Structures are given as C-alpha cells and as structure tokens.
Amino acid sequence: MVETQFKNRIGSIAILIVGVLVSLEYAIGLINLHASPAPVMISFLISIIMVLACYLLQKVTLQKRKYSLELAAGLCLTLLLYFAIYNPFNHAAFWYGLIFYPILISLFENKAIFIRWTTIFLVVFSCFLLYLKYIQNISTLTLTNIFLFGIGTSLISTLIFHTNILFSEYRKNVSAKKKQQYVMNLLQTFIPTIERKTQINRNEILVMSSLIKLVMDRFPEEEVTETEAYLISLLHFVSRIKCPDYIFEKDGRLTSFEYQLVQEHCMFGNEIIGEIEEFSKVEVAFTHHHEKINGTGYPYGLKGDQIPVFSQTLGIVESYLAMINPRSYREGTLSSKAVIAEISRENSYDDKVVEALLSVLETEGLKPDHDYLVVNNKHSEGQSDYFSA
Known part of the structure; x- marks a missing residue:
C-alpha cells in the first residue's frame, strides 16, 4: 500500500x-x-x-x-x-x-x-x-x-x-515470501486441532499436494507451482475447522442445514488469504473447487469453462482420495477403475481434467494401495469425510 x-x-x-x-x-x-x-x-x-x-x-x-x-x-x-x-x-x-x-x-x-x-x-x-x-x-x-x-x-x-x-x-x-511464510505458519498451527477434530491424519496434505502438482503439470499453461499446490492442499485440510465437530462423527446423510454449513468451507481461502495478490490464484481455485461443469455445484453454480482448471483439479483429487480411503458410509475402498468410472459418471469435471488424472495414475504407476496415495490414517475407520465432491 x-x-x-x-x-x-x-x-x-x-x-x-x-x-x-x-x-x-x-x-x-x-x-x-x-x-x-x-x-x-x-x-x-x-x-x-x-x-x-x-x-x-x-x-x-x-x-x-x-x-x-x-x-x-x-x-x-x-x-x-x-x-x-x-x-x-x-x-x-x-x-x-x-x-x-x-x-x-x-x-x-x-x-x-x-x-x-x-x-x-x-x-x-x-x-x-x-x-x-x-x-x-x-x-x-x-x-x-x-x-x-x-x-x-x-x-x-x-x-x-x-x-x-x-x-x-x-x-x-521478499515481501511475497514473508506473506507466504506467514500464511503457511498460520495454517499449520491449526493442523493438530484438525487432526483431533476429524481424526484425519495430516499426511493427507502431502498426498493431495503431490497429486495436484502431477495433474496440473499436464496443463503447463496454468503454471501452478509446488508451493501453490501445497498451499491449496493445506487450506483444504484446515478448512474443516469451519464445520461443527459432530458432523465428523455423524453416520448417514447430512441435513440441508448441515450441508449448507459444509459449503461455507469454500470461503475459507478468501477469509485466510484475503487480498494477498501473490495467492490470488490459490484463493480463486479453492473458492470454486466444488463447482461442477454441469452447473450443480456450489457456491455459485458455475458451468463448464467458468470453472478454473486448478479448481477442478483440487475437486477431482479430493474425490479420488476420498474414494480410495476407507469411509464410514461404505465398506472397503474402490479400485482405480471404479473411481474413474464413478467420477466420469458424475459429469462433474471437464474430460481433459479426468484424462489428466488418469494419465498421472497410469504414467506414475500409482495404485489405490500404493503408499503414495493411501493416507496412513489409523483413525479413519468410522469417520465420514463430507468434504468430498
């Protein structure tokens, strides 16, 4: 200023x-x-x-x-x-x-x-x-x-x-690095609280960050850095703090009121990052990561090309990780083919984003039971992840 x-x-x-x-x-x-x-x-x-x-x-x-x-x-x-x-x-x-x-x-x-x-x-x-x-x-x-x-x-x-x-x-x-470090430090202070609140291990941050970067590398024109991929993953993990604790212990579907509360986590990036210019790409991507190309997403009901590729990447990686890790609302985990089939059936993401994820899985040789993707979460059984798309 x-x-x-x-x-x-x-x-x-x-x-x-x-x-x-x-x-x-x-x-x-x-x-x-x-x-x-x-x-x-x-x-x-x-x-x-x-x-x-x-x-x-x-x-x-x-x-x-x-x-x-x-x-x-x-x-x-x-x-x-x-x-x-x-x-x-x-x-x-x-x-x-x-x-x-x-x-x-x-x-x-x-x-x-x-x-x-x-x-x-x-x-x-x-x-x-x-x-x-x-x-x-x-x-x-x-x-x-x-x-x-x-x-x-x-x-x-x-x-x-x-x-x-x-x-x-x-x-x-220098100023950008200081702001970046400040935001990172601020978010990281919430990690222990989120782990206790959700019983989800912090390893999810690194898993999501690495997979997002690999997918975004298929879109070189977007120029997403490792820092941006890590920051948006950290934001996603910490954004769970906006939801009441009981939601993470609840079995079954959410009520409309509870679902509305969950949707508010999309604004967490704007609340934390604010108007920091260096993080504008991350803030925008995080805000729209639950939008769907068919217009049924939230918070604004965007369609098609209105949704940034970075947002869609966070959304599809979030969905993928949710489906390959144990959840209380289903028994066991899904295979890679089943996950891709389910994601394609939902028609939530652009074909090029789905193809990029599939390319990463095939090229990198990643499997659902691979240590790189499966979050090592000893407390995952019996907990619901209501942040998946």
Missing part, C-alpha cells in the same frame, strides 16, 4: 525537485549578483509560482492515475526547458538542470513513460542546442560536449531505471 501511494505521488515529488533545483540556481545567482536583486527576486517569485501551478495541476490529475505520471513528465520537461532558455543570470552552464531530466524520469519506474519521455528529451535537447548555437553563438565543440553530457545522463538514467526495477522486484519477492 505504501509503495503504491509513493508511485502515485512521484510525479508531484518530481515537480518539487525541479522547483528545488531552480531555487538553488537563483540562490547561487543572487550571491554572485552585483546589481540590484529586486528584478531577479521578482523573476524568482514568478518562477516559483509556475512550479507551484504545475504541482497543483499534477496533484489534481492524481484522481486520474492513468495520466498522472504522463502529465508530470511533460510538466517537468517544460519547466526545465523554460528555465534553461530564460536563464536570468546569463549563466554559461544553466543548461545543467535540463540534462538531469532523464534521471528524474527514471524514478517513475514506468518503462513506457521512461522510453517515451527520454526519447522526447533527446529531441528537445537537440533543438535546445541549436537554439544555443544560433542565439548565443556557442561553438560547435562546446555544443558537442553538452550533447554528450545529455547522452551520458540518458545512459545513466537507463542504468538507474533498471536498477530500481530489479530492486523493486527483489522487494516484492
């Missing part, structure tokens, strides 16, 4: 920096001035009024953030060019303020604005040098040196820009 606010205000800060540069130039000029300073002071006040007017104009455009930095870049260049041409002290090097413009723009951390306005600067700066040559009769060698200064500051500003971008990305990565 702080970083966003700073970026929104950087244009105003840039205009104020221009005002400071002009003020310093006037102060130095007044110290060395032997004539009456009154006319110069009037010019100085007019210049400050111009800077303040530009500052207030840019502040107004903060309400339209899309154009705020563009306007700030244009105003800064206009002010610096005006003061370079006006040159109240006829100072031979008053153009120095103008050549710092690219460095000023590099602080905006906006690639499009930086390239566009640095290019405009080089054009304007070349025109300014022609003005110096024909108005003030400055030698070609001097103009060449000044132009090289302008090119040099442009190159330096490019280095500064890319350094700022790299540093900004580094800070975001």
Whole structure:
C-alpha cells in the first residue's frame, strides 16, 4: 500500500525537485549578483509560482492515475526547458538542470513513460542546442560536449531505471515470501486441532499436494507451482475447522442445514488469504473447487469453462482420495477403475481434467494401495469425510 501511494505521488515529488533545483540556481545567482536583486527576486517569485501551478495541476490529475505520471513528465520537461532558455543570470552552464531530466524520469519506474519521455528529451535537447548555437553563438565543440553530457545522463538514467526495477522486484519477492511464510505458519498451527477434530491424519496434505502438482503439470499453461499446490492442499485440510465437530462423527446423510454449513468451507481461502495478490490464484481455485461443469455445484453454480482448471483439479483429487480411503458410509475402498468410472459418471469435471488424472495414475504407476496415495490414517475407520465432491 505504501509503495503504491509513493508511485502515485512521484510525479508531484518530481515537480518539487525541479522547483528545488531552480531555487538553488537563483540562490547561487543572487550571491554572485552585483546589481540590484529586486528584478531577479521578482523573476524568482514568478518562477516559483509556475512550479507551484504545475504541482497543483499534477496533484489534481492524481484522481486520474492513468495520466498522472504522463502529465508530470511533460510538466517537468517544460519547466526545465523554460528555465534553461530564460536563464536570468546569463549563466554559461544553466543548461545543467535540463540534462538531469532523464534521471528524474527514471524514478517513475514506468518503462513506457521512461522510453517515451527520454526519447522526447533527446529531441528537445537537440533543438535546445541549436537554439544555443544560433542565439548565443556557442561553438560547435562546446555544443558537442553538452550533447554528450545529455547522452551520458540518458545512459545513466537507463542504468538507474533498471536498477530500481530489479530492486523493486527483489522487494516484492521478499515481501511475497514473508506473506507466504506467514500464511503457511498460520495454517499449520491449526493442523493438530484438525487432526483431533476429524481424526484425519495430516499426511493427507502431502498426498493431495503431490497429486495436484502431477495433474496440473499436464496443463503447463496454468503454471501452478509446488508451493501453490501445497498451499491449496493445506487450506483444504484446515478448512474443516469451519464445520461443527459432530458432523465428523455423524453416520448417514447430512441435513440441508448441515450441508449448507459444509459449503461455507469454500470461503475459507478468501477469509485466510484475503487480498494477498501473490495467492490470488490459490484463493480463486479453492473458492470454486466444488463447482461442477454441469452447473450443480456450489457456491455459485458455475458451468463448464467458468470453472478454473486448478479448481477442478483440487475437486477431482479430493474425490479420488476420498474414494480410495476407507469411509464410514461404505465398506472397503474402490479400485482405480471404479473411481474413474464413478467420477466420469458424475459429469462433474471437464474430460481433459479426468484424462489428466488418469494419465498421472497410469504414467506414475500409482495404485489405490500404493503408499503414495493411501493416507496412513489409523483413525479413519468410522469417520465420514463430507468434504468430498
């Protein structure tokens, strides 16, 4: 939030920096001035009024953030060019303020604005040098040196820009990792409580995470990481905390009220993750993992392509694991063929998701009695998993 606010205000800060540069130039000029300073002071006040007017104009455009930095870049260049041409002290090097413009723009951390306005600067700066040559009769060698200064500051500003971008990305990565670790630690503190509450072993988290990652690898365009697969599995395990304890001890079907309570666990991801941008994919996938392509799912009754592949993967893996592990409402476990047949019959998932799961089972050689899939849960007998699709 702080970083966003700073970026929104950087244009105003840039205009104020221009005002400071002009003020310093006037102060130095007044110290060395032997004539009456009154006319110069009037010019100085007019210049400050111009800077303040530009500052207030840019502040107004903060309400339209899309154009705020563009306007700030244009105003800064206009002010610096005006003061370079006006040159109240006829100072031979008053153009120095103008050549710092690219460095000023590099602080905006906006690639499009930086390239566009640095290019405009080089054009304007070349025109300014022609003005110096024909108005003030400055030698070609001097103009060449000044132009090289302008090119040099442009190159330096490019280095500064890319350094700022790299540093900004580094800070975001560090911040993302801290948020990620905080969420993971928070969720993991609930694991012992969930184990006591449901009598379901925490091994389910690793089992589900690994299988989700294998299935999602069949959809490389989705780019789901191991961390995201683990986080959504951890969310699923801990989300059981939203249901009353007695539900996990109940035999038979749930009442409509109890079923409504169970459905609320889909919102657990949003409640825990909130608006953390780095976890938005996981939050969305978790919210919709009980949606069905035929529109009979919950919480929103989405259909077909409206349901993310990541959501469907969590849903189908959840169903698969529920059917290959013992449950109180049936005797024994189902075979892989029976599970796939049941999942296909339900018409809850896209064919490509079902095929991806089947491909994983065949390619990895995973069987229902394989240690990789069967949750080692000594307390599973006599307990119901009402979170399966």
